[in-house]
Amino acid sequence: MQWAFNIVAVLTLLSAAAALSLRNLVHCALCLAGALGGLAVLFLQLNAQFVGLAQILVYVGAVAILVVFAILLTRGADFSKQPALSPSWVVGAGVAVLVLGSLVAAIRTMTATGVLPSAPPLVAVRDIGARLMAEYVLPLEVVGLLLTVALIGGVVIALQEKRR
Amino acid sequence: MATTIDQVFVNLKLWAVGLFPAAWQPLVSALLSIIAIIGVFATLFAITTILERKGLGRIQNRYGPNRVGPCGILQPMADGIKAIIKEDVVPRSADKLVHFLAPVVLVAPVFLVYSVLPVGRNMTPLDLDAGVLFFFAIGATTELAVFMAGWASHNKYSLLGAMRAIAQMISYEVPLLLSTVPVIMAVGSLSTVRIVAAQTGYVGWLPRWFVFTPWGLAGFILFVIAATAESNRSPFDLPEGESEIIAGYFIEYSGFKFALFFLGEYLGLFAVSGLAITLFLGGWSAPLSFLTWIPSWVWFFAKLLAMIGAFIWVRGTVPRLRMDQLMNFAWKFMLPMALINILAVAVWRYLPAGFWRWPACAGVVWLPYLALGRGLAGSKRVTKRVYRYAA
Numbered sequence: 001m002q003w004a005f006n007i008v009a010v011l012t013l014l015s016a017a018a019a020l021s022l023r024n025l026v027h028c029a030l031c032l033a034g035a036l037g038g039l040a041v042l043f044l045q046l047n048a049q050f051v052g053l054a055q056i057l058v059y060v061g062a063v064a065i066l067v068v069f070a071i072l073l074t075r076g077a078d079f080s081k082q083p084a085l086s087p088s089w090v091v092g093a094g095v096a097v098l099v100l101g102s103l104v105a106a107i108r109t110m111t112a113t114g115v116l117p118s119a120p121p122l123v124a125v126r127d128i129g130a131r132l133m134a135e136y137v138l139p140l141e142v143v144g145l146l147l148t149v150a151l152i153g154g155v156v157i158a159l160q161e162k163r164r
Numbered sequence: 165m166a167t168t169i170d171q172v173f174v175n176l177k178l179w180a181v182g183l184f185p186a187a188w189q190p191l192v193s194a195l196l197s198i199i200a201i202i203g204v205f206a207t208l209f210a211i212t213t214i215l216e217r218k219g220l221g222r223i224q225n226r227y228g229p230n231r232v233g234p235c236g237i238l239q240p241m242a243d244g245i246k247a248i249i250k251e252d253v254v255p256r257s258a259d260k261l262v263h264f265l266a267p268v269v270l271v272a273p274v275f276l277v278y279s280v281l282p283v284g285r286n287m288t289p290l291d292l293d294a295g296v297l298f299f300f301a302i303g304a305t306t307e308l309a310v311f312m313a314g315w316a317s318h319n320k321y322s323l324l325g326a327m328r329a330i331a332q333m334i335s336y337e338v339p340l341l342l343s344t345v346p347v348i349m350a351v352g353s354l355s356t357v358r359i360v361a362a363q364t365g366y367v368g369w370l371p372r373w374f375v376f377t378p379w380g381l382a383g384f385i386l387f388v389i390a391a392t393a394e395s396n397r398s399p400f401d402l403p404e405g406e407s408e409i410i411a412g413y414f415i416e417y418s419g420f421k422f423a424l425f426f427l428g429e430y431l432g433l434f435a436v437s438g439l440a441i442t443l444f445l446g447g448w449s450a451p452l453s454f455l456t457w458i459p460s461w462v463w464f465f466a467k468l469l470a471m472i473g474a475f476i477w478v479r480g481t482v483p484r485l486r487m488d489q490l491m492n493f494a495w496k497f498m499l500p501m502a503l504i505n506i507l508a509v510a511v512w513r514y515l516p517a518g519f520w521r522w523p524a525c526a527g528v529v530w531l532p533y534l535a536l537g538r539g540l541a542g543s544k545r546v547t548k549r550v551y552r553y554a555a
Contacts, residue, residue, distance in 0.1 A: 026315055030262065033308055049294050053301040061304025061337075065330060068311055072327075125293040125354060148503070151338075155495050 005045060012038030025071045033064035050125045170459040173200075174286045197289035201278045208468075209430045210240035216476050223480035243423075250419035255318060258416060262316035267417065267424035270309035273302045274431045281438040282360050284448045284461030295356035296348065299439055300341060303394075306432065307333050310403075310413050313425070317416035325412025328487070329403035333394055335494040340390035342502035343383045346509035347374055347443045356439075360447030369453050373446035378526035379508040382533075384444040386502055388471075391436040393494070395429060398479040402487060437471040438464075496540060504532045 015034035022028050036059040043052030086092070132140050168175075177196050184192045214229065214237060221228025230236040254263055280295040282288040292298050307330050314326020348354055351362045363373050374380035393400040396412075404412030414425040441447060445467055448460035485493070508528040515521035 027259075027262070030308070030312065037305070049292065050297070053294055053297045057297070057301040057304050061301065061307065062334070065307055065311065065334065068308075068315075069330070072315075125297070129354070151499075155499070158495070 005042070008038055008041045008045070012042065026068065029064065029067045029071055032067065033060050036060055036064065050128050166457040166459070170285055170461075172459075173284070173461065194289075197279065198275075201275060201289065205275075205278060205431055205434055206427070208434060208465075209427055210244070212430055212434075212472055213240050213243065215472070216479070219473070219476040220480050223477075247420050247423035252419040252421060253416075255416050257318040259316040259318065262312050263416070264421075266309050266313035266316060267421045267428070269312060270306055270428040271424050271431070273305045273309075274428050274435060276302045277435045278431075278438070280356050281435070281442060282356050282447050283438070283464045284459070287448075287461060288357050291355065291357045294354045296344060296354045296359070296439075296443075299356075299435075300337075303432070303435070304337065306428070309428075313417070314413035317413075319416050321409045321411075322413050322415045325403045325409050325415065328409075329396060329413055332396070332400060332403060332490060335491060336390045336393035336400075336498070339386055339494060339498035339502045340394055342499070343386040343390060343505065344439075344443055345502075345506050346379050346383045349506070349509050350374065350379075350513065356442050356447075360442055360449065363446040364449045366453035371446055371449060371451055371453075373444065373449075375444040375446075377512065378522065378529050379505055379512055380444055382501065382505050382508065382529045384440065386498060386505065387440050387444065390498060391433075391440060392475065392478070393490070395433040395436060397429075397433060397475060399482040399484050400490065401484060402490060433475065434468065434472070437468055437475070440471065441467045492540075497536060500536060501529075501533060505529060 012035050015031040015038060019028045019031035019035055022031060037056060040052045040055035040060065043055055177193070177200075180196060181189050181193050217239070218228040218236070228236065229239040232238040232242045254260060277299050279290040280288065280292055280298050288295075290298075310329045310333070311326050314322045314324075314329070317323075347359060351359050353359065353362075363371070365372050370376070375384045396403050402408075404414075409415075414422060417425060441464065448464040450456045450458060450460075450463055508525050511528050512521055512525045515524055
């Protein structure tokens with residue numbers, strides 16, 4: 001199990017790094033999809049079936065395709081003439097260091113409330129479904145309604161109205 | 165005796181796994197399932213290619229392949245040997261790595277989804293709680309492979325084909341997923357094994373398959389239409405329309421890589437047909453109560469072959485859609501009907517069991533269907549087609 005984790009973790013990190021550093025935007029998008037898939041596998045290894053599968057369905061299945069489409073439809077995928085680092089990389093690195101520093105500071109000053117359970121609870125998909133259908137049914141319905149409205153809205157926008 | 169034959173593969177696997185030390189047993193069990201899936205469904209692919217070519221030949225009033233072996237039944241072998249010994253041509257301007265990876269990325273998830281299909285009693289390689297979700301999640305990754313193939317070939321036709329394929333797959337994935345929701349609501353589980361278990365048992369002689377309920381019939385039809393579109397088959401074969409863009413996203417593939425695309429396409433069709441059987445046609449259960457002595461796996465594959473036959477029939481008879489018709493059909497007809505079907509199953513679920521929920525549920529599906537059909541037809545009047553022949 002440890003070995004499986006190591007392999008998947010290394011692959012995920014490598015493809016994430018490649019997604020940041022490759023010159024060809026489509027390659028970057030494909031590597032990003034690989035990294036997201038690796039994250040999904042890590043979720044599955046932690047027995048979080050629902051999260052892992054939803055990650056694949058949403059990120060690898062839909063978001064990666066959207067990213068790729070956006071790249072192809074907006075500008076050419078050939079960026080090989082530009083320098084690898086953008087001119088404002090110093091500012092970017094500074095922001096990254098600041099974010100990391102504040103996160104580390106926040107975690108270090110945090111006081112732990114309550115005791116962590118010794119064994120992680122095993123949550124089956126069935127339990128998540130039961131909870132969603134009983135306790136959290138109202139939020140679920142609201143989210144579902146929102147998504148349906150968004151879907152119908154998308155269809156309405158895409159409809160070509162005839163000018164009167 | 166019937167039980168022995170029914171469980172022969174399960175017991176065979178148990179026996180084979182028992183030969184190994186305990187530490188190896190999970191690995192051996194998984195490997196055996198993988199070998200069985202690859203062997204059985206790749207063979208089915210070979211059988212289907214010959215069936216399809218023969219069937220289409222008959223529909224088009226010609227013989228079909230009849231040269232290799234008796235009645236041409238060895239044609240798939242010849243095709244396979246040809247595919248293996250052919251030169252693998254990669255275009256000079258292609259993106260070599262992505263071009264190479266695309267067929268692999270396409271075929272691997274297609275084989276993976278078979279692991280949740282119950283092909284017989286106790287014959288589900290991977291009984292996940294979230295089986296249906298697993299199927300769709302893994303199945304969704306093939307879109308990326310299609311894009312990789314189309315983009316890496318550096319050919320405008322292949323890119324066009326990939327764009328068409330992805331647009332079509334994304335559009336039809338929505339009704340495909342929504343048409344499975346009624347079954348999940350009725351069963352109360354995402355597990356394929358429990359979905360099949362909910363459909364076993366008989367009323368008199370007749371089975372309790374979901375396809376025999378109003379919402380199940382509507383869901384089945386929606387699912388099969390969306391599945392046809394998902395697997396890029398005629399009449400939804402725009403991504404590879406020969407007369408328009410030659411072969412679509414796998415134009416620049418030759419030899420065994422082309423064969424892999426071909427294989428992936430057919431295996432995807434089998435997988436989604438298998439899911440349709442699991443969700444609506446009672447999985448491995450027998451169609452009539454006095455036929456239960458026939459082994460469960462025979463029934464699953466009989467249903468699968470029947471569905472493949474129907475797909476071949478449709479391919480031979482229905483003309484290809486236009487792109488705007490395709491999209492309009494998905495978003496203006498399939499999507500609303502799938503949503504209404506969810507309402508119908510809710511009506512079914514909360515009305516007391518008895519005669520009255522049949523007409524009530526059928527009305528919830530049928531009346532919107534009529535209204536939608538009339539509304540979409542608009543002012544167009546469909547009349548009997550008049551044929552004129554040269555004298």
